[in-house]
Amino acid sequence: MANRPTSMxxxxxxxxxxxxxxxxxxxSSVGKSxxxxxxxxxxxxxxxxxxxxxxxxxxxxxxxxxxxxxFEIWDTAGQExxxxxxxxxxxxxxxxxxxxxxxxxxxxxxxxxxVRELQRQAPPNIIIALAGNxxxxxxxxxxxxxxxxxxxxxxxxxxxxxxxxxxxNVKLIFTRVAEAIPKSDAATAAPRSQDTSSKTxxxxxxxxxxxxx
Amino acid sequence: xxxxQARCTKCAADGQPDDSVLVSMARSxxxxxxxxxxxxxxxDSPAADDRARPHREEHRQLTQDPWVRLAIAAAYNALAxxxxxxxxxxxxxxxxxxPVVAAPAGWPGPDWGLSTTGSGDWPGEGSGPxxxxxxxxxxxxxxxxxxxxxxxxxxxxxxxxxxLPAQDAELLARLQDPIDRxxxxxxxxxxHQLNGPIYDKVxxxxxxxxxxxxxxxxxxxxxxxxxxxxxxxxxxxVYRDQLAAVNVRRHRWIEGRHLxxxxxxxxxxxxxxxxxxxxxxxxxxxxxxxxxxxxxxxVSPDSAGRTLRAxxxxxxxxxxxxxxxxxxxxxxxxxLAVRLIIRILRTAGMVSSAEHMLPxxxxxxxxxxxxxxxxxxxxxxxxxxxxxxxxxxxxYMMMFTTAVHFLETLDRKSLSITDGEYHRxxxxxxxxxxxxxxxxxxxAALDPYAGLxxxxxxxxxNASETAGLPGTAGGGALAALLPGPGVVAMAASLAPGPGxxxxxxxxxxxxxxxxxxxxxxxxSDAPAGGWNRTGRTNPKARAAPPVSEEKPSxxxxxxxxxxxxxxxxxxxx
Numbered sequence: 001m002a003n004r005p006t007s008m009x010x011x012x013x014x015x016x017x018x019x020x021x022x023x024x025x026x027x028s029s030v031g032k033s034x035x036x037x038x039x040x041x042x043x044x045x046x047x048x049x050x051x052x053x054x055x056x057x058x059x060x061x062x063x064x065x066x067x068x069x070x071f072e073i074w075d076t077a078g079q080e081x082x083x084x085x086x087x088x089x090x091x092x093x094x095x096x097x098x099x100x101x102x103x104x105x106x107x108x109x110x111x112x113x114x115v116r117e118l119q120r121q122a123p124p125n126i127i128i129a130l131a132g133n134x135x136x137x138x139x140x141x142x143x144x145x146x147x148x149x150x151x152x153x154x155x156x157x158x159x160x161x162x163x164x165x166x167x168x169n170v171k172l173i174f175t176r177v178a179e180a181i182p183k184s185d186a187a188t189a190a191p192r193s194q195d196t197s198s199k200t201x202x203x204x205x206x207x208x209x210x211x212x213x
Numbered sequence: 214x215x216x217x218q219a220r221c222t223k224c225a226a227d228g229q230p231d232d233s234v235l236v237s238m239a240r241s242x243x244x245x246x247x248x249x250x251x252x253x254x255x256x257d258s259p260a261a262d263d264r265a266r267p268h269r270e271e272h273r274q275l276t277q278d279p280w281v282r283l284a285i286a287a288a289y290n291a292l293a294x295x296x297x298x299x300x301x302x303x304x305x306x307x308x309x310x311x312p313v314v315a316a317p318a319g320w321p322g323p324d325w326g327l328s329t330t331g332s333g334d335w336p337g338e339g340s341g342p343x344x345x346x347x348x349x350x351x352x353x354x355x356x357x358x359x360x361x362x363x364x365x366x367x368x369x370x371x372x373x374x375x376x377l378p379a380q381d382a383e384l385l386a387r388l389q390d391p392i393d394r395x396x397x398x399x400x401x402x403x404x405h406q407l408n409g410p411i412y413d414k415v416x417x418x419x420x421x422x423x424x425x426x427x428x429x430x431x432x433x434x435x436x437x438x439x440x441x442x443x444x445x446x447x448x449x450x451v452y453r454d455q456l457a458a459v460n461v462r463r464h465r466w467i468e469g470r471h472l473x474x475x476x477x478x479x480x481x482x483x484x485x486x487x488x489x490x491x492x493x494x495x496x497x498x499x500x501x502x503x504x505x506x507x508x509x510x511x512v513s514p515d516s517a518g519r520t521l522r523a524x525x526x527x528x529x530x531x532x533x534x535x536x537x538x539x540x541x542x543x544x545x546x547x548x549l550a551v552r553l554i555i556r557i558l559r560t561a562g563m564v565s566s567a568e569h570m571l572p573x574x575x576x577x578x579x580x581x582x583x584x585x586x587x588x589x590x591x592x593x594x595x596x597x598x599x600x601x602x603x604x605x606x607x608x609y610m611m612m613f614t615t616a617v618h619f620l621e622t623l624d625r626k627s628l629s630i631t632d633g634e635y636h637r638x639x640x641x642x643x644x645x646x647x648x649x650x651x652x653x654x655x656x657a658a659l660d661p662y663a664g665l666x667x668x669x670x671x672x673x674x675n676a677s678e679t680a681g682l683p684g685t686a687g688g689g690a691l692a693a694l695l696p697g698p699g700v701v702a703m704a705a706s707l708a709p710g711p712g713x714x715x716x717x718x719x720x721x722x723x724x725x726x727x728x729x730x731x732x733x734x735x736x737s738d739a740p741a742g743g744w745n746r747t748g749r750t751n752p753k754a755r756a757a758p759p760v761s762e763e764k765p766s767x768x769x770x771x772x773x774x775x776x777x778x779x780x781x782x783x784x785x786x
Contacts, residue, residue, distance in 0.1 A: 021604075033566030053555040053565030056608035072604045074611075075567035079473065081627040082571065085615045 018183060022071045022174075023090045025114045026099035027107040028078035031133040034164035035099060036073050039174055044165055061171075061178040069178035071095075087121055095127040095177050102132040102161060105142040115155055127180050128157045131173050135163035437538040437597070446589035453588045457621040461584040464623050466638050471628040472572035478561055479576050480521050516560050523560070524577065527553040531581035535590060540597040543590065544606060550577065551609045567612065574616045587617045 024032040033054050038044060040059040055075040060068050076082070076089045090096055096118055100111035111130060118128055130152045132143065145161060152159035158176045162169035446454070469479030530550040534543045554573045558565040578584060591614050598610070619627070625635045 028568050033564050033568070037564065053551070053558070053570060055565060055567040055570050055612070056605045058604070072608070074608055077567045077571040077615075079568065081472075082615070082619065084622075085618055088611060088615055088618070 016067045017070065018067060018181075019070045019072065020094040020181060021074060021092060022177065023074045023076060023093040023096045024099060025076055025086065025090070025096055025111075025118075026078055027101070027110045030078070030099045030101040030104070030107050031164050032078065032099045033075050035097075035131065035133055035162065035170055035173070036075060038164040038167055038170045040073065042167075044167075059174070061175050063175075063178050065183075067183060069181065071174060071178070086117075090118065090122050090126070093122065093126060095129065095181060096122065097129045097131050097173060097177065098157075099131045099133050100143065100148075101134050102143045102145075102148075103134050103137040103140045108132075108143045108148065112151065115157065119155070125182075127177055128155075129173055129177050129180075130157045130159045132159075132161040133164060135161050135168050136166045434539040434542065437540065446586075446592060450589045450592050453621070454586050457588055457617075458585045460623055461579055461620050463639065463642060464620075464628075465579055465584075466642060467576060467579055467623075467628065469572065469576060471630050472575060473629050474569065474572050474576075475561070475563070477517065478520065478557060478563075478569075478573060480524055519560050520557050523553045523557045527557070527573075527577045528581045531578055531583045535581075535583040535586050540594055543594055544598060544610070547609060547613055548606065550574070551612075571612060571616060571619075574612060575619055578613075578616050579620060584620065588621065591617050 024036060026032050034044060036057055037054050040057040057073045058070055059073065060070040062068055074089055074093070076086055098111045098114045098118070100107040102108075115128060115130065118126060122128075130148065132145075132148055148161070149159050151157075158173075158180060160169050160173045160176060162173055164170060468481060470476065527550045530546045530553065534546045534550075537543055537546070551570070551574075554570050554577070555565045557573065558569055563569055578587065583590065594610060595614075625632070628635070630638075
């Protein structure tokens with residue numbers, strides 16, 4: 001799986017459709033999956049009709065340049081005991097959204113350590129976004145917007161404060177990420193094997209490509 | 214012999230046949246081969262790349278395993294012939310796809326000496342050309358001379374991929390080796406099947422995607438069943454599995470609350486563990502679980518009952534993963550387990566986020582029988598899983614890998630539990646290990662075969678016991694796990710059947726990597742069902758009284774039949 005290309009550019013409409021793997025990171029209880037649920041299904045709590053879980057979801061975003069970006073959203077377990085397993089999730093990811101809770105300073109500290117870890121271990125061209133969740137609790141805010149945005153600017157992160165509960169800025173997070181991803185990068189990535197036009201698999205070519213990357 | 218165009222009642226479409234499964238299977242083999250040659254693909258840890266380096270030697274060894282090369286070559290052959298399903302099914306000239314080889318006189322037939330008991334995946338399996346049911350299984354025949362190459366048609370084609378390593382083409386061209394002749398037998402068998410029984414059954418529906426999918430699924434199963442014991446795992450992975458199993462056995466009591474799951478999601482401990490008769494004793498030792506946990510046999514309200522049922526099914530599905538051969542089947546079971554976990558969470562009105570799903574998967578995995586071969590299962594799936602177009606399978610495969618890794622490294626620090634409670638439970642578990650030992654002794658008194666096996670049983674029990682002592686999980690458990698040479702020698706001298714003989718085709722495999730890794734397990738399987746080459750996947754057969762032959766295989770060809778049986782059977786306890 002590590003070798004498997006996870007992004008694809010379907011060349012049907014002039015490379016206007018891209019698919020990326022996006023990893024949600026952050027402490028537990030910061031509302032990672034709430035953000036994703038709000039973004040994907042437009043709801044705060046999971047409803048009964050869903051047959052597949054909220055841990056993995058896909059959602060598309062229209063970019064301003066006319067392209068469509070489809071995110072595969074990979075949720076991760078935020079508890080400390082699973083921390084050592086996180087690299088398995090962000091390996092091969094194209095973008096990561098690090099979530100913290102603006103009403104809880106400790107989650108911001110934790111988010112910073114996630115960012116450091118990503119910068120150290122994740123793929124070098126990964127797009128990292130910092131998202132402060134629970135904007136609706138701004139009356140009990142512990143992390144100021146200035147502090148967070150300064151940190152984000154310093155580390156070249158995208159930064160959005162949002163609220164999954166009120167749906168404020170949720171889509172903005174993902175749109176910003178979608179705009180920030182270099183599309184040319186994805187275009188060079190291998191398309192998946194799902195294009196059915198050529199049934200013969202060119203093994204040698206694939207091997208060569210794997211080696212030269 | 215053009216087959217009639219026919220319509221499937223299921224899909225009512227006459228679409229193009231889709232051979233993607235076969236192609237992806239072959240590609241997986243290639244990819245794996247490439248990885249093995251190029252330096253490993255670490256499973257799952259941040260330092261995987263570093264850790265893979267020492268494994269390279271083993272990768273190389275396994276790649277040189279003639280059986281693995283055989284599998285690769287067979288897959289290559291399928292590809293080199295530019296095999297499409299329509300060709301596969303509507304073979305006009307039989308030689309066009311796979312080499313046609315006339316069976317030499319006295320050829321043992323396509324059974325290869327591999328266990329195909331309980332087959333059914335493949336109609337007509339075991340009745341290939343030249344096979345004579347009356348003739349005894351032959352020792353490997355003397356070389357009939359290099360007379361195969363002249364009759365191979367597919368070999369004459371230029372490889373479709375110029376960049377393909379030359380040794381693969383050479384492998385097919387070089388047929389002096391008995392091993393290479395095995396490849397021919399495989400091809401021959403396949404060819405025969407395609408022209409004979411399969412053709413008659415499938416050809417009329419060749420244009421139906423449903424049938425072709427079924428056919429390719431069967432082909433995949435057949436393939437992996439034949440080669441299972443050879444491509445199953447590397448020595449290091451089997452070793453890791455042994456260590457991980459000790460660790461899991463030590464922690465099998467974990468419940469949802471130890472992983473911060475809300476009460477009511479995971480039933481209290483022995484529930485879901487169905488494969489162990491001594492567990493009743495253990496639960497008596499551990500004592501009642503604290504308030505909040507669901508007690509298994511309770512007369513519960515509907516939602517709790519549904520939760521229990523779903524959890525049980527989930528545990529069973531994971532257990533089945535360790536018992537089926539093909540990667541597709543394993544993935545099917547994994548996705549079923551995932552759906553059941555989601556159902557549990559939905560019943561409880563909770564969001565099925567990774568934070569809730571992963572601990573549930575961990576607990577279910579811990580209670581299923583898969584824990585004995587989970588590392589190898591992950592590796593197997595990493596290598597051979599067909600490329601899917603469903604990214605969620607990638608995700609849940611990753612979640613499964615994560616859960617396995619978590620269980621591998623599980624200790625007190627990864628659990629929400631006080632020191633006192635932890636030691637109490639671990640101590641209780643030592644009692645359990647002792648009870649298991651006494652059980653093995655009781656079995657030994659009852660059964661002559663079990664008398665042999667009981668020498669292996671205490672090994673396991675001791676290992677668990679040693680591991681149960683806090684702080685001594687390292688060397689002691691490790692030493693206890695390794696099969697002592699005495700045990701192996703004794704088992705070898707006592708074990709009846711073809712295992713002790715030489716010269717059968719099976720023996721070729723016996724001498725290769727897989728069996729030498731695990732003499733204890735392999736020999737302990739021998740009395741149960743003859744030379745059970747698939748014993749590696751059936752941990753329950755170890756140290757248990759001989760299983761009766763007519764016991765149906767837990768793997769049914771009908772998907773999820775077992776699930777229906779589960780639903781019909783009364784609730785445990």
